[in-house]
Every structure is written in C-alpha cells, then in structure tokens.
Amino acid sequence: MNGTQNNIDVWQVRSAKLAQFLCLLVLTLVVAACPRNDKGTNAPRAGVSERAAETNSLVPGATAFNGERAMDHVLKQIEFGPRIPGSAQLVKTREYIINTLKSSGLNVRTDEFNVSTPVGEKKMVNITAEIPGESKDVIIISSHYDTKLFTNMQFVGANDPGSSVGTLLEIGRVLAASKQKPKFTYWLVFFDGEEAFCEEWDQCSKPDAPDNTYGSRHFVSQLRNNNELGRVRALILLDMMGYKNLELGRDDMSTRWLQDIVWRTAHDLGYGKYFVDRPEGVGGDDHEPFLRAGIDALDLIQLAGYPYWHRADDTADKVSPQSMKVVGDVVLASLPRIDQYLQSKSR
Numbered sequence: 001m002n003g004t005q006n007n008i009d010v011w012q013v014r015s016a017k018l019a020q021f022l023c024l025l026v027l028t029l030v031v032a033a034c035p036r037n038d039k040g041t042n043a044p045r046a047g048v049s050e051r052a053a054e055t056n057s058l059v060p061g062a063t064a065f066n067g068e069r070a071m072d073h074v075l076k077q078i079e080f081g082p083r084i085p086g087s088a089q090l091v092k093t094r095e096y097i098i099n100t101l102k103s104s105g106l107n108v109r110t111d112e113f114n115v116s117t118p119v120g121e122k123k124m125v126n127i128t129a130e131i132p133g134e135s136k137d138v139i140i141i142s143s144h145y146d147t148k149l150f151t152n153m154q155f156v157g158a159n160d161p162g163s164s165v166g167t168l169l170e171i172g173r174v175l176a177a178s179k180q181k182p183k184f185t186y187w188l189v190f191f192d193g194e195e196a197f198c199e200e201w202d203q204c205s206k207p208d209a210p211d212n213t214y215g216s217r218h219f220v221s222q223l224r225n226n227n228e229l230g231r232v233r234a235l236i237l238l239d240m241m242g243y244k245n246l247e248l249g250r251d252d253m254s255t256r257w258l259q260d261i262v263w264r265t266a267h268d269l270g271y272g273k274y275f276v277d278r279p280e281g282v283g284g285d286d287h288e289p290f291l292r293a294g295i296d297a298l299d300l301i302q303l304a305g306y307p308y309w310h311r312a313d314d315t316a317d318k319v320s321p322q323s324m325k326v327v328g329d330v331v332l333a334s335l336p337r338i339d340q341y342l343q344s345k346s347r
C-alpha cells in the first residue's frame with residue numbers, strides 16, 4: 001500500500017520534471033532557431049515563430065503518452081494468445097495493430113512475404129505507419145510483434161513483445177495528434193518473425209540464412225531493392241522495455257551518438273535511473289540488419305535484467321504502464337533532438 005503511495009509521489013515529482021524539461025526544450029529549440037543561418041542570409045522572423053509553434057506539440061496539455069492506453073494494448077495482445085508467425089492469432093494481432101494505427105489517423109501499409117524456416121514455409125507481414133515530415137528522409141521507430149514458438153508451454157509474451165508493441169501504438173497516437181509536421185518523416189514499423197523457430201537464437205542458423213529477424217532482414221532487403229537505404233537516417237528499436245522494474249543498459253552493438261541522445265534526454269526528463277550506463281550485450285536483434293546496411297540504429301532492451309524472458313510467466317503482471325510511459329516519453333522527446341543532430345550533419 002505504501003509502495004503505491006510512494007509510486008504516486010515519485011510520479012508527481014517526475015511529471016513536474018517532465019514539464020520543466022519540456023519548457024526548457026521549447027526554449028532551446030526557439031533559441032536554436034534564431035541565430036542559425038546556414039544559407040548566409042537573415043533568418044526570416046516567420047521561421048522563428050513557426051519553430052516555436054512546432055515545439056508546442058511537446059508542451060504539456062498537448063497529447064501526451066498515456067501508459068494506461070499502452071497497457072490496454074498489451075492486455076489485448078495477451079488475449080489473442082501465443083502469436084506465432086503464420087498463426088490465426090497473429091492475423092488477429094495484425095488486424096488489431098492496423099486498426100489501432102488507422103484509428104489514430106495514420107496511413108498504414110503492409111508488406112507480405114514468404115520465407116522458409118526450420119519449420120517450413122511461412123507467410124509473414126511487416127506493418128508500416130507513416131507520419132510525413134518536411135523531409136523525405138526517414139527515422140524509424142520499431143518493434144517486432146510475433147511471439148516465440150514454444151511447444152512445451154503457453155507463452156503469451158507480455159513484455160516480449162507486448163510492451164514494445166503497446167508503446168509503439170501509443171507513440172503513434174501521440175505523433176498523429178501533433179499539429180506540426182516533423183522535420184523528418186517517421187515510420188513506425190512492426191516486424192514479423194523476429195523470434196527464432198528453433199529453441200536457441202542461432203541453433204538452426206546457417207551462414208546465409210539465420211533463423212531469426214525474418215521481418216527486419218526482409219525490410220532492409222526491400223529498402224535496398226527500392227534504392228531507399230539512403231533515406232533511412234536512424235532506427236530506434238523497442239524490445240522488452242515494459243518491465244515494472246525497468247532498467248535499460250546500453251546495448252553494445254547500438255550506434256553511440258543515437259544512444260547518447262536518448263540517454264541524455266532520459267536524464268533531462270528525470271528518468272536517468274532507468275537508463276543506466278551498464279553495458280547490455282544483446283548479441284543481435286532487429287536493429288542488426290540495419291546496422292549491417294550502414295544505418296545508425298539503437299536497441300532499447302532489458303534482456304539480462306528480465307528474469308521472465310522466454311518463460312511462461314512473461315505475463316501482464318510483469319509489465320507496468322509507468323515503464324512504458326518512461327520509454328514512450330523519452331523516445332518522443334528524443335525525436336526532435338535526433339532531427340536536429342541529423343540536420344546539423346551535412347549530407
């Protein structure tokens with residue numbers, strides 16, 4: 001009972017810190033807009049006020065990330081049952097994701113493809129929602145939405161991947177509600193087939209045919225086929241980030257500048273204790289195909305510190321709305337900073 005009260009107090013302090021940070025962010029962006037004059041001409045006054053207006057979407061009172069809504073998405077996924085690639089349950093999950101994105105007002109496209117796996121041919125589908133920006137260049141925020149195949153237990157994957165799917169859906173709602181176009185185009189991508197069909201990640205992998213990350217590898221191959229690899233400037237991957245005892249370490253494969261921006265933002269929001277400097281050795285995830293293709297990428301994952309990973313008790317009681325809100329807030333507040341960093345890098 002006391003714990004609950006403490007949580008509420010901590011939450012109020014954190015909300016106040018969030019408000020402080022967002023005000024600071026508005027000031028920073030407005031100030032940044034004033035003297036910046038890349039073309040050597042005087043910056044028009046209108047540009048400054050436009051920038052100021054743009055940052056208003058981050059001010060409290062505008063649409064904020066709602067942890068309870070994210071939790072509802074988690075419970076809904078669990079209701080569908082195990083969500084293995086090619087299963088009727090994953091079809092239902094996919095419909096749910098698409099309908100939720102559309103009801104937020106987002107354009108959604110799906111990409112269906114066939115892959116051969118150690119358990120036979122499978123049809124898989126990646127889902128992409130788009131928030132158009134001023135630039136056609138893209139920042140991707142992503143999660144896988146399949147659960148791992150287990151034949152010896154009922155595995156519902158509340159945290160893996162229920163929490164990251166729920167968080168991404170709620171991020172979509174917040175971004176869609178923003179009145180201002182972002183600088184970059186954002187894609188929210190839900191990958192099919194991240195999990196290995198064999199018990200271990202690499203157990204059935206062959207050098208040219210890994211038994212994992214089917215959806216993200218297909219996504220990157222499509223980018224390559226369409227000559228669009230250069231459009232994607234950064235990828236943020238969410239995976240197992242909803243544990244009630246949230247503590248995200250630094251994945252050692254991730255791109256450092258991107259990780260630094262997110263970690264700094266977490267600190268500025270008062271969420272520093274959840275984003276720690278301990279190295280997190282993930283050893284590959286959906287960000288890996290992007291890194292291999294030369295795209296900067298960050299995995300936000302709590303693997304070592306999540307005792308219920310790939311266990312029957314990866315259930316709803318392990319996930320908290322607050323943890324999803326922490327990650328959602330940090331990602332949303334990091335996006336303008338990532339935009340700014342990428343814009344400052346000349347192409």
Ligand SMILES: [Zn+2]
Pocket residue numbers: 148160195310
């Ligand atoms: Zn997993």
